[in-house]
Amino acid sequence: MTSAATNVTSSSFQANWTAISGINGLRLDVATDAGFTNYVSGYNNRDVNGNAASESVGGLAAGTTYYY
DSSP, X not given: OEEEEESOOSSEEEEEEOXXXXXXXXXXXXXXXXXXXXXXXXXXXXXXXXXXXXXEEESOOTTOOOBO
């Protein structure tokens, strides 16, 4: 389950979700559309630590809506 982004700046944000014990790995997608057809470079099926509850997302453009 995803939570609201935090630490939002003009070029980055912290993607947050509920950690689930026993998970070995997670995949993170970040896109500029809710249908996830326009992925942000480096954030299409990105491997993240399964025990983590957040991931920093950077290299973004100001004034753009992002989905994860």
